[in-house]
Amino acid sequence: LSTRIQNEQQRLRELEEALRNSERLAVAGQFSAAIMHEINNPLEAISHLAYLAKEEADNATKVREYIDLLEAELANVIRIAKQTLGFYGPADALRPVNLAEVAESAILVHGRRISTKRLNIVKRLVEQATVKIHPGEMLQVLSNLIANAMDALPDQGTLSIRLRKTKDKVHLLVVDDGHGIPPPLMGKVFDPFFTTKKDQGTGLGLALSKAIVERHQGKLCARSSVGKGRSGTAFRITLPLHEAA
């Protein structure tokens, strides 16, 4: 009997070990999915900006502007790669940035899809709203929110980007009048891997965006309606206002 118990115990240990290994693999798989998600956006932006630069080859000022943005997106890819390899932590590169400029860049990098869908862009941005952020990460968040809005919008739909300031906070809203999120799904949209886009989406965009905003002492929240004739979704980023020295 004691040999049988010993055998059983051995088998249990082996099972535990196998389970631990598969958990490790699952975490590694999730991690690489997250990295691919974050790298895909800047790569698309880079290809879009290269296309724009070629289109406007005769206009040196425009070309320089596109190349500057392209470099910023490339820096983003490099940052993600370095971060992945553990070269430096995300907290390092926080610096005072005007969020209005980040919003403008995010709109610009989605230019191609905005014009293909003939979307109506409404911008209401205060001129200056300084926040202490990692600009690349915040560009990524905005880019994720705009990509989601575009997925939900019909052709010729409206996408509004609003930037407001209060005494000590900055609010950035990304609002669409698309199909909206049904109430039973509202509690799930920030869950990693929750997607309604089948194999078109990873379901990581909002989970990663929320994590990034919270790392900046901010909040990311959503409101949505699926009511006929008044459907739409608003995501709001709230960040502490950085007092200019």
Ligand SMILES: Nc1ncnc2c1ncn2[C@@H]1O[C@H](COP(=O)(O)OP(=O)(O)OP(=O)(O)O)[C@@H](O)[C@H]1O
């Ligand atoms: N603006 C929006 N309007 C309607 N539904 C939305 C909106 N934003 C998010 N959602 C819902 O939340 C889900 C999760 O969004 P999330 O960005 O995390 O992943 P995804 O967009 O599905 O995948 P990926 O980000 O990889 O493209 C979406 O699949 C969609 O159902």
Ligand SMILES: [Mg+2]
């Ligand atoms: Mg998304």
